[in-house]
Amino acid sequence: MxxxxxxxxxxxxxxxxxRLRTGALHHGGLTPGERLRLKDLERQLDAAVDLLHRRQALSVFDDDRDGG
Known part of the structure; x- marks a missing residue:
């Protein structure tokens, strides 16, 4: 990716x-399904950010090898 x-x-x-958090504010909270979805979103977001950081770190090291 x-x-x-x-x-x-x-x-x-x-x-x-x-959208989930805004909806929760307007409707008095999250349903159990929305809470599960929010947890899943948080997990996926953490994983995507970690992947992006790894990609960025690798690109820095690749640039160092090319220039050195």
């Missing part, structure tokens, strides 16, 4: 998380 795809995925996850 390319860095652009990862950042797009992160944006999609954040958008869905925001």
């Amino acid at each position: 390319a860095a652009r795809e990862i950042t797009d995925r992160i944006a999609d996850l954040i958008d869905e998380e925001h």
Whole structure:
């Protein structure tokens, strides 16, 4: 997965998380299903951010090897 795809995925996850949290504010909380979905979104978001950080670190090391 390319860095652009990862950042797009992160944006999609954040958008869905925001919709859930905003809906919860307007409707008095989350349903059990929404709570499960929010936990899943948080897990996926953490994984995507970790992947993006790894990709960025690898690109720095690749640049160092090319220039050195």
